[in-house]
Amino acid sequence: MPDLPLSVELAREHREIDNGIQTFIEKLVCGSVRHELLTETLAALRRHIYLEEVFLFPPLREAGIVMPIFVMMREHGQLWRTMDALTDLLADSNDTGRLADTCTQLLDQLHQHNSKEEPIIYPSADTALPLQTSAELTRFIETGRAPDGWMCQQAGA
Numbered sequence: 206m207p208d209l210p211l212s213v214e215l216a217r218e219h220r221e222i223d224n225g226i227q228t229f230i231e232k233l234v235c236g237s238v239r240h241e242l243l244t245e246t247l248a249a250l251r252r253h254i255y256l257e258e259v260f261l262f263p264p265l266r267e268a269g270i271v272m273p274i275f276v277m278m279r280e281h282g283q284l285w286r287t288m289d290a291l292t293d294l295l296a297d298s299n300d301t302g303r304l305a306d307t308c309t310q311l312l313d314q315l316h317q318h319n320s321k322e323e324p325i326i327y328p329s330a331d332t333a334l335p336l337q338t339s340a341e342l343t344r345f346i347e348t349g350r351a352p353d354g355w356m357c358q359q360a361g362a
């Protein structure tokens with residue numbers, strides 16, 4: 206299979222998620238609430254966090270990358286709470302100002318997170334994963350789904 210390195214696939218997901226939120230904000234500014242676009246983008250972000258916490262992080266932690274992963278997990282919790290707030294805003298509010306502000310907050314948090322994760326964690330995704338995990342993660346990126354109701358470890362922290 207002509208797979209790209211995992212680090213490239215994972216960074217591509219970052220960009221797709223950023224673009225989804227960015228487009229949602231742009232449409233919002235023009236007065237259109239693209240409900241489905243934001244719902245799909247948040248689902249993609251939850252799935253991305255799932256694959257990191259379930260497939261990627263445990264073996265890297267075992268390989269000694271402990272502190273950076275601790276920081277990433279804590280930030281996942283912050284991202285998760287902002288996503289929950291957005292889901293609520295989308296469900297029962299026409300407050301497009303707050304919706305836009307909270308989307309901007311999520312984009313800022315993602316920028317903070319991804320700008321560390323890509324240089325510090327992702328290179329090890331290509332070099333430090335057991336072969337089987339690497340294959341499982343590649344397969345998950347192509348077709349996998351996070352279980353319904355799954356929450357990241359620090360979602361409630």
Ligand SMILES: [Fe+2]
Pocket residue numbers: 254257277281318322
């Ligand atoms: Fe992450």
Ligand SMILES: [Fe+2]
Pocket residue numbers: 215219253257322
């Ligand atoms: Fe990520």
